Amino acid sequence: MKKRTTLILFLLLPLSMLVCLCAGSVRLPVGETLSALWNALLGRPTPGGSFDAILFRVRLPRVLCVALTGASLSLTGAAMQGLLRNPLADGSTLGVSAGASLGAVTALAFGVSVPGLPEAGTMGMAMLFAFGSLLLILTLAWGLDRSLATHSIILIGVIFSMFASSLMSLVISFAGERIRSITFWTMGSLSGASMRQAGILAAALAVCGGVILLHGEELNAFAVGEENALHVGVNTRRVKLTILISVSVLLGVCVSIGGTIAFVGLVTPHMARMLFGPNHRRLLPASIWLGAVFLLLADLIARTILSPIELSVGVVTSLVGAIAFVLVFARTRSGRH
Amino acid sequence: MxxxxxxxxxxxxxxxxxxxxxxxxxxxxxxxxxxxxxxxxxxxxxxxxxxxxxxxxxxxxxxxxxxxxxxxxxxMAVLDQHHEVSFAYTVEEVARLGRYAHRRPLAGETAADRAAVAEALELTGLTDMKKARLNELSGGETQRAFLAQVFAQQPxxxxxxxxxxxxxxxxxxxxxxxxxxxxxxxxxxxxxxxxxxxxxxxxxxxxxxxxxxxxxxxxxxxxxxxxxxxxxxxxxxxxxxxxxxxxxx
CATH class of the missing domain: 3.40.50.300 (P-loop containing nucleotide triphosphate hydrolases)
Structure with missing residues (x-):
């Protein structure tokens, strides 16, 4: 059963990517798309013209960014749920998402930019604020009980998220005519994604995701209880800091590129857990794969369902995610998760 | 001692x-x-x-x-009276965590690890229930699963x-x-x-x-x-x- 599920899940990602590359306002034939990709990979000439422009300049960067963002958000969600032993936690529980959003919105509102690098202002500010938020949250949690207790981190994270949201509203009220681009950004969208952004996401996922994946066994120990983790020999403080920093950096990069895309980090780890069980050695890779597939399909719906009008992908994930969240919550309450 | x-x-x-x-x-x-x-x-x-x-x-x-x-x-191993497990791990997975300290970082499970887990499950009478999930167990069975963990730890x-x-x-x-x-x-x-x-x-x-x-x-x-x-x-x-x-x- 598990082998078949693994195989289906494994094949689902390339299949979803192919569908997302071909479907859209202009349909690209599957065969030609595949051969163009193959030729591009081998450095051979491609068909050129509008086909090339659509495939290589618009859809491929977007599909890669969507898949990488979905994978990253889902992985951070799975890691946070295990670390905090809370099935309703995700990356945003920590407050880092809200911090990153505040940074990006500030950059957009006041036109912070780096000459020659159009997205560097927003991205740099988002990452700076994400890291600043993490430092602030951990310092406050440490000051509270000198032990970085998980419940203190959750509590301060939630309070910090609210604080950052109100600051964001304040910044937006000074934004003037830039308010439209801010609104679209806060809903989460990867419509203008570039290959450079895909590269940044891939690098962040490789490094931070790699670190998280290497801590599967430690996350299992945390999920069974923090003191129990200490008693079986886990250096709980070091592992907690390592995971939190990796999650924050990865989230900072995701938020700076795609805005706040809600619910991916909450819902997909649950799907992965239902399919593969709670063991993080299987759960983390499965979450990466499922997160990528989930966001690809959500993005496909966002750009095709009301074509030519394009919805923000965050709207689709929120709609699907909210329903899934209620189901997960009901399952959690009835103790069947 | x-x-x-x-x-x-x-x-x-x-x-x-x-x-x-x-x-x-x-x-x-x-x-x-x-x-x-x-x-x-x-x-x-x-x-x-x-x-x-x-x-x-x-x-x-x-x-x-x-x-x-x-x-x-x-x-040294510790058996608590309460267990705050949030996810449905199996009895065997809980017992296996007891081997964490004996494994080198990032190393896989050795024959000694498997033997220690099997022995701990046998001692606690949980061999037949090793695939059972914690949320399906009674209080006594859960406590035995964690006892299997501390026995597997061989402290x-x-x-x-x-x-x-x-x-x-x-x-x-x-x-x-x-x-x-x-x-x-x-x-x-x-x-x-x-x-x-x-x-x-x-x-x-x-x-x-x-x-x-x-x-x-x-x-x-x-x-x-x-x-x-x-x-x-x-x-x-x-x-x-x-x-x-x-x-x-």
Missing amino acids: LCVEHLSVRYGERTALADCSFAAAEGEWWMIAGPNGAGKSSLLRAVSQAIPHEGRCVLQGEVLERMKPRERAAR ALLLLDEPANHLDIPYQRQIFDLIADWVRREGHTAVAIVHDVALARRYGTHALLLREGRAAAAGPIAEVLTPDHLQAVYGMDIAGWMRGLYAGW
């Missing part, structure tokens, strides 16, 4: 444990007893290095406070916080018998918090009586859990009450 030297625990201004010392040798099962708030849990959590404290604990000649968590866990010292709390009498007996068998094997020592002084007398070899954060008496069980000591610590005639309780049996 274990030397606890001048251990003190403070929570803010309040002193929960003051200058507590005792030494447990191989083959001994120490029972820590005393009324609520006497400092039993603080003592156990300080020895297990879960909370900040003053003083030190020496296990097999090495200072626990200076050891890394992994080194410590290879020699020299076992710390137990009310190991049979909330369990019905057959399960209490089962858990205590399993631990007593384990202590009798070579090179093992246990320290347990126990509320039921009758159980403590039946299974323990030594006892430490705590009152208001200080050691009121320590030593061989028959010398410590005496009617006089219990009267002094609990402020009531525990022995007389126990006799009355079991008189009709």
Whole structure:
């Protein structure tokens, strides 16, 4: 059963990517798309013209960014749920998402930019604020009980998220005519994604995701209880800091590129857990794969369902995610998760 | 085996444990007893290095406070009374976590790990239930799963916080018998918090009586859990009450 599920899940990602590359306002034939990709990979000439422009300049960067963002958000969600032993936690529980959003919105509102690098202002500010938020949250949690207790981190994270949201509203009220681009950004969208952004996401996922994946066994120990983790020999403080920093950096990069895309980090780890069980050695890779597939399909719906009008992908994930969240919550309450 | 030297625990201004010392040798099962708030849990959590404290604990000649968590866990295991598992792990997965300290970082499971887990499951009678998920188990079975974890850890010292709390009498007996068998094997020592002084007398070899954060008496069980000591610590005639309780049996 598990082998078949693994195989289906494994094949689902390339299949979803192919569908997302071909479907859209202009349909690209599957065969030609595949051969163009193959030729591009081998450095051979491609068909050129509008086909090339659509495939290589618009859809491929977007599909890669969507898949990488979905994978990253889902992985951070799975890691946070295990670390905090809370099935309703995700990356945003920590407050880092809200911090990153505040940074990006500030950059957009006041036109912070780096000459020659159009997205560097927003991205740099988002990452700076994400890291600043993490430092602030951990310092406050440490000051509270000198032990970085998980419940203190959750509590301060939630309070910090609210604080950052109100600051964001304040910044937006000074934004003037830039308010439209801010609104679209806060809903989460990867419509203008570039290959450079895909590269940044891939690098962040490789490094931070790699670190998280290497801590599967430690996350299992945390999920069974923090003191129990200490008693079986886990250096709980070091592992907690390592995971939190990796999650924050990865989230900072995701938020700076795609805005706040809600619910991916909450819902997909649950799907992965239902399919593969709670063991993080299987759960983390499965979450990466499922997160990528989930966001690809959500993005496909966002750009095709009301074509030519394009919805923000965050709207689709929120709609699907909210329903899934209620189901997960009901399952959690009835103790069947 | 274990030397606890001048251990003190403070929570803010309040002193929960003051200058507590005792030494447990191989083959001994120490029972820590005393009324609520006497400092039993603080003592156990300080020895297990879960909370900040003053003083030190020496296990097999090495200072626990200076050891890394992994080194410590290879020699000392802790069985709590409550388990805050949030996800439906299997019994075997819980037992396997006990091998964490024995594995090199990032290394896979060895034959020795698999054998230790299998033996721990066998000892606790959970071999047939190893694929059962924790959320499907009763309180007693869950406690046995965590006992399998600490057995798989193959420690020299076992710390137990009310190991049979909330369990019905057959399960209490089962858990205590399993631990007593384990202590009798070579090179093992246990320290347990126990509320039921009758159980403590039946299974323990030594006892430490705590009152208001200080050691009121320590030593061989028959010398410590005496009617006089219990009267002094609990402020009531525990022995007389126990006799009355079991008189009709």
